Amino acid sequence: MSNRLNMESKNLIDFLRRSNLVSTQTAESIAGEFAPKKVMANEFLLKDGMISDEYVFLETGFMRAFAHDTEGNEVTTNFYAANQLVFEVSSFFNRTRSRENIQAVDDCSCLFITYEQLNKLFHSLPEFRDFGRSVLVKGFSALKTRVLSMITETAEARYEMLLKNNPEIFQHVPLKHIASYLGITDTSLSRIRKGYAKR
Amino acid sequence: MSNRLNMESKNLIDFLRRSNLVSTQTAESIAGEFAPKKVMANEFLLKDGMISDEYVFLETGFMRAFAHDTEGNEVTTNFYAANQLVFEVSSFFNRTRSRENIQAVDDCSCLFITYEQLNKLFHSLPEFRDFGRSVLVKGFSALKTRVLSMITETAEARYEMLLKNNPEIFQHVPLKHIASYLGITDTSLSRIRKGYAKR
DNA sequence: TTTAATTCTTGCCATTTGCGAAGAAAAGAA
């Protein structure tokens, strides 16, 4: 394997290592299976109706996932910053058509493996299985937190949380996408930002 | 293994089989590891602050999961009917303290294995690994759908969906629990049921 | 640079939902 490829994999190796579920050596051999891939701004990593076949690590760039509601409006379901995994769990693991789109916001450089490769690695590397499970569980847990905040917090509180915890999102996407992610209209978000609820 | 135990496991075996991921033989040997357990009405299968150590199959009865919001109000996060798995993903797999409670609504009879047993089975039975992954992925996907419906649908539409798809819930728990699950107050739910939005 | 498209803000008004409280209804306990 070329030195250059090693350099490219460094972030992925670190990402694998940080889980504390895989050894350095295993992390390196896992990362060695990943192939590079560029996605230019506005291009789609996944289109609804397609079956996702790529388990993607985002090295640089920024992505957004969205679905369409019954009236055809875009509803943002997720944002992805660098050094994160980007894939649609349901389509990828169930081999079903995705209901979501994943689009590059900026030019992105990625590393990916296919479903088949992932399963081979799961089969041969118990550590990677644990890692894969951990990814799912963490995502699950984050989603639960999100449901809870949708139920118990006001839109204003959810906005402030997002601003505090994920300020980078605001540097990459228009407010209307953030609004739909928060479950409100762009009008409401504008009012919230204005601080019209001053007391 | 006693005949009686086999009888008790029948629903679990069917449940495992229906995934199409495990053979009948494997399903039987998996089910053989499960131990029975009763949870009387109002008792807790899991209390917040505890670390969940049981992967539970609910044979008969009905359960409810709930968390507390910042003001201490109960927020229902899930309902569990018979022939379903009942466990808190995050606490169980991450070995962390649960933020949720799971309480028996009626007298329940369950079958369960521990975290350790589950991992042993995962290690020795690839088919069961696939099953376990499928359970996680399905739950993940259902949660996503829920978030989307919270964002794109009115409380009335969410109520009608729940009534249509999960009518059994209404036979087991008071409306206030259903209200908090839908993300509204019991007052609002009452108005929606009244049909005040008649047109 | 000029034009066009997109995004963001604002105002008006309607709708949805919440809050607190009171009473009715139902369920559970004595």
Add this chain to the structure above:
DNA sequence: TTCTTTTCTTCGCAAATGGCAAGAATTAAA
């Protein structure tokens, strides 16, 4: 059955949010 507790409904009012539309601001394209 009678009493007590819980649940459910209803009311008046306030707050949050949406829909529509117009214009301002920003960004992209020509």
